Amino acid sequence: IGMSQIVLLRALHWSSSIATALRRTTSVHRLHQYQNHYSYSTLSTSSNEILVRENNTIDTVDVRAPSFPESVKEGSIRLLKKVGDKVSADETIAEIETDKTALNMNAPQAGTIEIFLVAxxxxxxxxxxxxxxNTSNDVKPISENKKALSIEKIDAEKVKHTLDESIDKVNIEQTKEKSSTSFISSKPSHILTSVTGSKLDTSAPQNLTTSTKQQVSEARSETRVKMSKMRIRIAERLKQAQNTCAMLTTFNEIxxxxxxxxxKKYADQFFKRHKIKLGFMSAFIKxxxxxxxDNPIVNAIIDENEIVYRHYIDISVAVASSKxxxxxxxxxxxKMNYADIERAINEFGEKAKNNSLAIEDMDGGTFTISNGGVFGSLFGTPIINPPQSAILGMHGIFDRPVTSNGKIEIRPMMxxxxxxxxxxxxGRDAVLFLRKxxxxxxxxxxxxxDI
Structure with a gap:
């Protein structure tokens, strides 16, 4: 056997030892990271052929998390694919959940996932x-690509019998057996005889009836589920509003x-013209x-000892999503008309259903509208969305008796x-604003x- 082959076998044995140790102490994806770092550790035997990695022919693409705005520091990642999976361009491979939304991470191009750098x-x-x-086939048999390493094909059985005396004599089979059984006694009876104590009764209690078993199986239970990052952030912001703002609520009916x-009169014409349905939400937003x-103080915020007036109106619309x-x-x-508003609402609604809302879609806002009426709400007090100064809560439309011109009539009221x-x-500012x-x-x- 030649010197170059001896060196290669030393490297193979060393890398195999590293791999064995890593399997005992690290997770699978961490093992892939080490193997990726030590490129020759991908050497293995298959049909007595050694497989090698062609480092000079690998075509890899980095997959990075998107840029977060300043208001978002980090997100929790959920991996949807495994190492070795083949993906197509724009296929979702992971999901990042921030305190505002869940972001889909798509493959920039078709290829095979070579390694995940996060768990x-x-x-x-x-x-x-x-x-x-990895966008190329980076692992090939040496017989298929002789340029990878300038060594001859090695028969594993022949090498085992002709290994030079200068190499530490390691019996591969014994090493493999030892590594897999070093923590397991081949004679478990030796362990049992060394333990003192009374005999273990493994028989089932004779008085355990069928009804008792059923009662045990039907016993009350609990399940603990870790809160999502978004849920934690929602809880923090709601508590922040309670601890920071002096919240008060005023009511009216419409x-x-x-x-x-x-x-009813203009719905069909509106749809023909704008290709979108006319709803009630646009009327309240406008x-x-x-x-x-008319009341710029409602659009303002407190910043320490100053009042900041915003000369623009950005309205946050609360939307329920699966997250x-x-x-x-x-x-x-x-600056928007009814059609612009309806179009934007529908677009955000679709994004919320598909979990495709971008973080930028939810940044900012000077005033919030929450519509609990879509779920049948009759009455409620919304909580301010900090750092905003006010929030409008809409509720369900129900027929109620009201007086009009001295007569009692049934009208749709909210x-x-x-x-x-x-x-x-x-209080005066708030009441006048709601009346407007x-x-x-x-x-x-x-x-x-304009009156």
Missing amino acids: DGDNVTTNAHIAKL DMSNIVEFR ASACALV GLVVPVLRNVE YVALTYDHRILD IKQYVEDSRTIFL
Whole structure:
């Protein structure tokens, strides 16, 4: 056997020892990391052929986490694929859950996942290395590519009998057997005889009846589930609002008769023109934007000892998703018409269903609207979305008896609630603001007349 072959066998034996130790102390994905670092450790025997990695022909692509905005520090990753899986371009390989939303990580191009640099459940930061995607077949038999190493094909059985005396004589079979059984006694009876104590009764209790077994199986139980990162963040922000804001809620009710008739009359024409349905939400968003223009203090926030007036109106719309409550933001609503608003709402709704909302979609916001009416809510007090100063809560539309011109009539009515930060808003400001929303919703013509 030649010197170059001896050196190769030493490397093979050394790398095999490392691999054995790593299997005892590390997880599978960590083992892949070490094997990737020591490129020759991919050497193995298959049909008495040695497989080698061609480092000069590997074509890999780094898969990185997306850039997070300043408001997001990290996210928890959930791996959807395994090392060795083949993926197509834009196929989702992992999901990063932040405190705002869940982000899908897609493969930049087709290939095979060579290694994951993070474990399932790890926290990852912006632009972190997640995985390496191999776009070529990087492992080949040496017989197929003789340029990989300039050595002859080695017969494993022949090498075992002709190993030079200068090499430490290691019986491969004994080493393999020892490594797999070193922690297991071949004679478990020796262990049992060395233990003192009374005889273990392995027989089942004779008085355990069928009914008793059934009672045990039907016993009350509990299940603990780890809170998601988004759920934890929602809880933190709700508690932050309670601990920071001096929250107070004022209520009113809105006669929905006009807006219901308005919707019935123009729904078909609106759909033909804009290819989108006309809902009630756009009326409340537009009414809120106009009311915020009339009452700029509601659009302001407290920053330490200063009041910051925002000369733009970005309305956060609370949307329920499978991951929890999300609040995408409609930007510059004061410049939007009904069609623009409905289109944006539908787009955010689809993204929420598909868990494809971007973090940028939920950054900011100067005022929030929450519509519990879609779930049948009659009444409720919403909690402020910090650092905003107010939130409008919409509820269900129900027929109720009301008086009009001295007569009792049955009309579609909605209760609305405005929760506000009493540190910045006086009660008068809050009541007038909510009354303005009521006016604009009940008679949208006042919006166009600017009265």
